[in-house]
Amino acid sequence: MELIAFTITPNNRKVVAFIKHFKLPVEVRQVDFKRQEHKGEAFTKLNPMQKVPVLIDGDFVLWESNAILTYLARKFPETHALPTDTQGRADIDRWLHWQSAHLMPMMGAVKTGDKTEEDVKPLLAVLDGQLAGKEYITGDLTVADFAIAAYTLTSNADKFDYADLPNLKAWRERMRNLPAFEETAFKLPPAAA
Numbered sequence: 001m002e003l004i005a006f007t008i009t010p011n012n013r014k015v016v017a018f019i020k021h022f023k024l025p026v027e028v029r030q031v032d033f034k035r036q037e038h039k040g041e042a043f044t045k046l047n048p049m050q051k052v053p054v055l056i057d058g059d060f061v062l063w064e065s066n067a068i069l070t071y072l073a074r075k076f077p078e079t080h081a082l083p084t085d086t087q088g089r090a091d092i093d094r095w096l097h098w099q100s101a102h103l104m105p106m107m108g109a110v111k112t113g114d115k116t117e118e119d120v121k122p123l124l125a126v127l128d129g130q131l132a133g134k135e136y137i138t139g140d141l142t143v144a145d146f147a148i149a150a151y152t153l154t155s156n157a158d159k160f161d162y163a164d165l166p167n168l169k170a171w172r173e174r175m176r177n178l179p180a181f182e183e184t185a186f187k188l189p190p191a192a193a
């Protein structure tokens with residue numbers, strides 16, 4: 001299996017971190033953005049949206065990061081990262097959709113300067129409430145934690161004040177300290193001497 005990715009962006013990092021955390025047999029290859037590989041004919045055949053990540057599993061090609069996460073979790077049930085009961089699964093779907101429908105656009109708007117920390121706070125408060133009394137978003141570590149952590153560990157999210165969001169603050173540190181998230185963190189190259 002191969003994942004074509006660009007690890008420093010949240011939608012890619014969530015999948016790469018998941019693969020690393022569970023040591024899944026998926027080869028990760030960085031897309032060549034400089035050469036605009038994602039706009040080329042071969043890549044467009046894989047993903048007509050011309051975006052990464054893309055997972056290739058034999059003849060099956062899958063794009064959309066959250067679909068890739070749930071596919072991998074089902075393909076490797078030993079990860080226990082996706083409940084199989086109907087309500088447990090629906091709960092995870094809720095948080096995956098929340099990430100892509102609410103958190104992602106909001107964090108995107110913060111990046112462009114169209115929204116501020118004050119605009120994000122109500123969303124973060126919802127997440128903080130959900131995390132009360134829990135180690136992870138729905139209790140155990142699941143795909144939802146990977147999908148959402150990638151968006152709450154960005155350099156912009158690091159600048160927010162978490163003093164009144166204690167559950168979220170603790171969970172962010174828990175996720176940040178997972179070796180897979182440490183390994184996939186963007187690190188500036190050392191300054192030239």
Ligand SMILES: N[C@@H](CCC(=O)N[C@@H](CS)C(=O)NCC(=O)O)C(=O)O
Pocket residue numbers: 006009010011012038050051052053063064065066
């Ligand atoms: N909803 C998609 C979004 C994928 C996406 O926006 N990928 C970005 C990197 S995070 C990309 O490939 N951008 C290249 C481009 O738009 O030219 C997902 O979750 O996979």
